[in-house]
Amino acid sequence: MTEPFATRIRAVVARHGALCLGIDPHAALLRDWGLTDDAAGVREFGLRSVEAAAGRIGIVKPQIAFFERHGAAGYAVLEEVLAAARAAGLFTIADVKRGDVGSTVDAYGEAWLTPGSPLEADAMTAVAYQGFGSLDGVLARAGTHDKGVFVLAATSNPESAEVQTLRAPDGDTIPRRIVRDATESGGVAGVVVGATADLASVGVDPAVLATVPVLAPGFGAQGAALAGAPATFGVALGAVIPTVSRAILAAGPDGIASAIDATAREVASWPR
């Protein structure tokens, strides 16, 4: 690797488009794909998803929970899926949402962001509930290896407003502070901002958001429309990496390639 994370991901987006395929082997999807709800089914699902993504888009995001459901066998499959994605030239984001005291988060970083680790990915998701500083070690590791960390800022779930719209005495919100801290990470941190979020009510300034990579879930199954992204993100749209799982995966093994193409076309039509 030769370039810092923010530069790398911008280059991937420039070359392959911004769409990220979420690889989420839900039990219901496995059934719809005619696969068994076990590690073998998840393996087939994951590898077919990688195969469909390769050459069509540049980024995939395996959701670790759906591999973890199957214990050690699920993790072995995840290693295989990550390796296959890397071999296919795809940029991989491990959606693990890790957070803890700094010394423990460092170990998460070792697992997900160290070159040669069995679970190596290009970026991981992390949670700053224990303070942005608790992520210092993982951010340093990411920087050393030109990898990245997407920190949850304004999440896509409806319950998020309970916490994410609270205001500190100075008027700041947690999402606003996390976005600011990410901008000060030297190009190593991106943020997660749901496409269902209202940037004004979570206190996020689109002009500041525009300066970091923004992973945006919430399209399709969670209700946000791709066509609504320009209004939601405003001047930050150029930094947005929309990640779509169920709305594409529901097309099944025979329809996934055309569903990726159709979704990627819609994203490419955004005025970025």
Ligand SMILES: O=c1ccn([C@@H]2O[C@H](COP(=O)(O)O)[C@@H](O)[C@H]2O)c(=O)[nH]1
């Ligand atoms: O705020 C967040 C953070 C992460 N996610 C993850 O993204 C995908 C979304 O899946 P869809 O099927 O496209 O709804 C899933 O893996 C979530 O865990 C999120 O949705 N919201």
